[in-house]
Amino acid sequence: RKTKPQEKRLSQSLRKLFAAALAPLILISTANAASISYFPKRIISLSPSATEDLFSIGAGKQVIAVDDNSNFPNSAPKSKLSSFNPSAEAIAKYRPDFVVIQASATKSAAVVKQLRDLKIKVFIENTPTDLTGLYGELNALGVATGHTSNSAKLISEIKKARSNAILKAANKGATFYHELDNTLYSATSSTFIGKLYADFGLKKIADGAAKADDGGYPQLQNEYIIASNPNYIFLADGDFGETPSKISSRIGWGQIDAVKNQKIYILPTDISSRWGPRIADFYKLVANALS
Numbered sequence: 001r002k003t004k005p006q007e008k009r010l011s012q013s014l015r016k017l018f019a020a021a022l023a024p025l026i027l028i029s030t031a032n033a034a035s036i037s038y039f040p041k042r043i044i045s046l047s048p049s050a051t052e053d054l055f056s057i058g059a060g061k062q063v064i065a066v067d068d069n070s071n072f073p074n075s076a077p078k079s080k081l082s083s084f085n086p087s088a089e090a091i092a093k094y095r096p097d098f099v100v101i102q103a104s105a106t107k108s109a110a111v112v113k114q115l116r117d118l119k120i121k122v123f124i125e126n127t128p129t130d131l132t133g134l135y136g137e138l139n140a141l142g143v144a145t146g147h148t149s150n151s152a153k154l155i156s157e158i159k160k161a162r163s164n165a166i167l168k169a170a171n172k173g174a175t176f177y178h179e180l181d182n183t184l185y186s187a188t189s190s191t192f193i194g195k196l197y198a199d200f201g202l203k204k205i206a207d208g209a210a211k212a213d214d215g216g217y218p219q220l221q222n223e224y225i226i227a228s229n230p231n232y233i234f235l236a237d238g239d240f241g242e243t244p245s246k247i248s249s250r251i252g253w254g255q256i257d258a259v260k261n262q263k264i265y266i267l268p269t270d271i272s273s274r275w276g277p278r279i280a281d282f283y284k285l286v287a288n289a290l291s
Contacts, residue, residue, distance in 0.1 A: 039146035040098030040121065044091060046083040047125050050100040051076050052276035053138055056154055059145040065094050072270060072278075088114035098144065100125055127275070130195050131162075134275045154277055161280035162199065165287035172201030174290075176232040177225055177258070178272075182242055184220045191216040192275055200286060205230050226252045232289065233258040236273060238266030265289040 043063045045051040051070035054063055066076045067083035081090055085106045091099060092115070099115055100123045101108055112122050123144060128134045135155050142151025176197065178187050186206035187194045194204055194216065205228035209218045233256075235242050244264035253259050267285055271278045 040096075040144070042094070042096045043098045043100070043145070044081065044094055044096040045070060045076075045100045046081060046086055046091075046105065047100050047102050048072070048083070048270070049274040049276045050123075050125055050137070050141070052274065052278065053141050054100075054145065056277040057138065057142050057145070057147040057150040059141070059147050062145060064096065086111050088118075091115065092118055092120070096120055098123065100141075103127070128192055129190075130192065131158075131279075133192075134158075134279065137275070158277065158280045162283050165283035166199050169287040169290035170201050173203065174201070174231040175203045175205055175228065176234060177205050177220075177228070177230040178234045179237055179242070180217065180273075181237045181240070184222065184225065185217055186220050188216045188218065193272060196279070196282060197286070199283075200290060202232070222250070222252065226256060229256055230258050231261075231263060233264045234272075234286070234289070235264065235266045236269055239269040242266075263289070 039062070041062055043054065043059065044065045045054055045063060046067045048067070048070045051063070051066045052072055054060060055073050055076060060073075060075065064077060065079040065081060067081050068078065069083055070076050070078060079094075081087075083102055083105060086101060086108070088111045091111075098121045101112060101115075103124050103126045105111070108124075112124065115122050121144075123140070125137065126133070128137060135158075138151045138155055139148075142148040178193065178197065180186060186209075187204070188206045188210045189195065189198060189204055190210070194206075197204065205225065206218055206220060208228070209220050209224055210216070211218060233247060235244075235247070243266070244262070247253060247264050248259050258264055265285070267282070271282050271285070
């Protein structure tokens with residue numbers, strides 16, 4: 001059928017979006033990005049977050065393999081491919097036409113170059129620092145895989161979940177401790193997860209212990225946490241055996257308000273450590289805890 005003028009304008013708009021606004025996320029030339037004539041049929045995702053994104057926007061059937069850490073959804077075709085230490089040779093054996101790779105992966109630049117030399121399109125995933133970055137990734141993947149309407153719908157759903165959660169449980173002034181593991185690593189306001197908590201008006205005790213070289217993830221001292229006396233404790237290490245009961249039994253922690261008032265909550269590790277569609281679930285979980 002003939003292309004309607006408005007559809008043509010939309011197509012041009014999407015291509016410009018893909019080529020310009022989202023260019024930092026994608027390692028293909030602007031010219032190639034603007035002249036994509038087909039959608040990938042053999043996608044490899046070397047990022048747990050991207051895997052969730054792809055399946056959530058309806059591109060799951062195009063995915064032929066995911067890395068060894070991509071555990072959601074269960075239907076994702078898990079492989080032995082590594083997201084941390086990718087191998088261009090191992091990736092090429094799958095004959096992909098589109099690969100998502102993390103910018104922080106070992107020797108990622110060299111692997112990307114090898115894949116480009118093989119004429120394989122590569123999507124470089126940079127860890128987003130805020131929700132705008134998450135929405136940008138979802139938009140880019142939607143454009144690249146032919147699922148723009150689904151990605152737009154998903155973004156709308158995340159925004160709605162966020163708004164509803166904030167309306168339900170904004171708690172300005174309360175303090176909290178977010179535990180990454182039982183060696184007391186936490187996250188500051190500069191991190192992606194830290195900024196999500198900020199939407200509720202919560203103050204992070206980790207901010208006071210931040211150092212220039214910790215990347216936003218300082219290791220706190222037991223005495224510091226006790227002295228900070230957080231009103232809430234959120235455990236991202238519950239999947240690894242930490243429980244409210246274990247927290248309460250730590251030496252000196254019984255005097256912390258969050259412990260005394262039983263305000264200790266377990267967050268699924270994946271949900272609180274990945275940027276993707278389940279961020280909506282994170283907002284709901286925190287809102288339920290606060291309310």
